[in-house]
Amino acid sequence: MPWFALHIRRVYNLAMIGEALLHKRINITLPEETLRLLDRVADKGDRSGLIDRTIKRYVEEIGRANLRRRLKDGYERHSARDLETAEAWFSLDEEASSANKR
Incomplete structure (x- = not known):
């Protein structure tokens, strides 16, 4: 084996050692x-x-799509409760507004 072949193989192996810490080779x-x-x-x-x-x-895109789906499901599941809460606060706000005008 010529000396340069050994040198090239050694350089390649040393270069790959540093890279192997950050990357894995797969097939x-x-x-x-x-x-x-x-x-x-x-x-x-x-x-x-x-x-x-x-x-x-x-x-990342799959994660965003899953988040959108879960948010939509939550909105749909809690829409009746949220509407009731909004209506209750609206009536309280109306009462407070009327009391302040007096």
């Missing part, structure tokens, strides 16, 4: 069409970065 299987699309939109050498950003954005 995934994608349809060829998806891989072509990935290669078309990712900057050269940035497949992992694009996948990372895309997954984070997807999870």
Whole structure:
């Protein structure tokens, strides 16, 4: 084995040690069409970065959609109670306003 091959392998291994602390290498299987699309939109050498950003954005969007759904369900579930509360406060506000005008 030539000395430079050993050097290149050693440099690569040392470079990967620092990176391994922050990243994990995984193997995934994608349809060829998806891989072509990935290669078309990712900057050269940035497949992992694009996948990372895309997954984070997807999870964020799903989280927002779930929050909206839960809020809507809560609004619908408590709408009658909230209407009764608003009507009760409105009548009290009217009484207080009338008393202040006297």
